[in-house]
């Protein structure tokens with residue numbers, strides 16, 4: 267089954283903590299389910315997006331058996347892909363560092379997670395320093411991505427305008443042709459152009475207007491959250507307060523990727539019980555004391571005595587290491603709807619052999635405004651010839667152009683022969 271194939275790209279300067287973050291969210295310890303993505307490239311990982319699973323509402327938590335990801339006490343963890351985009355430094359759009367090659371990686375991303383070293387102990391190029399102002403990173407990174415897109419557009423602008431006039435295209439059509447290489451549907455272009463409400467026609471736009479267009483395009487195409495990492499280090503507090511004030515709390519998440527890696531490793535090794543993404547951990551006191559007295563946890567390279575103190579501090583101050591919250595916040599930017607295809611709308615099973623049976627086997631994150639018919643195609647790519655109708659809870663029939671929403675997101679599809687095709691073994 268085609269599933270929540272969304273991609274979060276972790277961007278940021280060298281040493282900000284991108285790979286640590288990816289390790290922290292993907293090296294899951296508790297019974298993490300598998301994921302539907304067939305190939306995971308070296309700099310990719312799989313994180314899990316938490317959402318309320320309907321099994322709780324229907325009193326079926328004990329029967330909930332996700333095919334992918336997992337469900338814990340009615341919280342469903344849906345797999346989403348993550349990408350570590352290394353090599354972004356100031357000047358990348360001009361070819362510095364690893365240059366355009368890595369900016370190119372962004373083309374496939376749905377949402378960006380800008381990992382910032384909030385401690386101010388690394389400079390813009392990731393070299394060790396003291397007292398660096400991390401808000402500078404937020405500015406230059408946005409500027410690099412802007413320049414990359416603007417330069418690509420502006421160097422061809424005269425030709426674009428000539429073609430626009432010759433083909434009598436609308437501004438939306440012309441821009442869509444230019445932005446489609448960034449994986450942009452025409453609806454996205456239409457949305458930001460509508461918001462901009464530019465009075466002049468495209469052929470009269472000057473350089474400043476094209477900059478504005480690129481800015482609006484960036485906001486729409488690459489929603490970005492700021493992840494202030496390394497909050498366990500001493501100078502982070504001051505920087506965090508400053509950045510929150512400037513960018514607003516809804517765009518910022520505080521994390522300690524190292525703290526999360528540490529807690530997960532300790533959990534995996536059986537020294538503590540830790541529930542990922544929470545402040546709930548308890549220690550098997552004596553063992554842990556021994557480890558901490560020795561000063562170095564032999565299980566975790568480079569994780570020293572002080573890490574325990576820091577992790578405690580982070581959990582005490584902020585409630586969690588923040589990494590799970592960051593994944594959730596990133597996916598929330600896309601306003602996805604979790605949808606549950608089932609074969610049987612009365613008992614929510616998928617009609618599989620009893621060995622695998624269970625309820626709510628599949629959860630697919632769909633984009634806003636996805637219609638029932640489009641959802642049917644996601645679930646069953648070959649449904650076109652057999653599509654009959656769709657039903658939701660209570661046997662309510664759904665029109666094929668109805669939008670999938672949180673009030674009708676448990677759906678079964680009937681074929682023209684009337685059989686249920688909620689999910690099937692070819693998924």
Ligand SMILES: Nc1nc2c(ncn2[C@@H]2O[C@H](COP(=O)(O)OP(=O)(O)OP(=O)(O)O)[C@@H](O)[C@H]2O)c(=O)[nH]1
Pocket residue numbers: 278279280281282283284285286287352353392495496497498499521522523524525
């Ligand atoms: N104290 C602290 N250190 C961290 C944290 N996250 C990462 N680090 C450390 O920061 C250093 C760089 O981390 P990486 O995860 O390699 O950074 P990166 O952004 O992937 O770096 P590049 O691969 O060079 O792009 C490592 O020594 C990590 O242990 C954190 O939350 N707290």
